[in-house]
Amino acid sequence: MTRIEIEYCVPCGMLNRAQDVSTALLTQFGEEIDEVALVTGDDGVFVVRANDEVVFDKGEDEYDVDAIVRAVKPYVGAPA
Numbered sequence: 571m572t573r574i575e576i577e578y579c580v581p582c583g584m585l586n587r588a589q590d591v592s593t594a595l596l597t598q599f600g601e602e603i604d605e606v607a608l609v610t611g612d613d614g615v616f617v618v619r620a621n622d623e624v625v626f627d628k629g630e631d632e633y634d635v636d637a638i639v640r641a642v643k644p645y646v647g648a649p650a
Contacts, residue, residue, distance in 0.1 A: 571605075577610075
């Protein structure tokens with residue numbers, strides 16, 4: 571099963587974004603994923619990992635919930 575980790579910057583107020591991404595992933599993939607974990611961070615971090623592989627990094631990618639869901643899709647159902 572797939573494990574998704576969303577690391578977000580607490581001081582920057584990125585909790586809402588992290589929640590939006592987790593909701594979109596759970597809505598799209600439901601029981602096909604094992605876990606969506608919200609991980610607190612700082613220094614402006616907003617990174618999404620699927621099975622420990624970075625699929626989105628705010629420092630490199632434009633924030634787009636739909637694009638993040640598409641980036642996670644290849645990992646859904648893949649061995650962790």
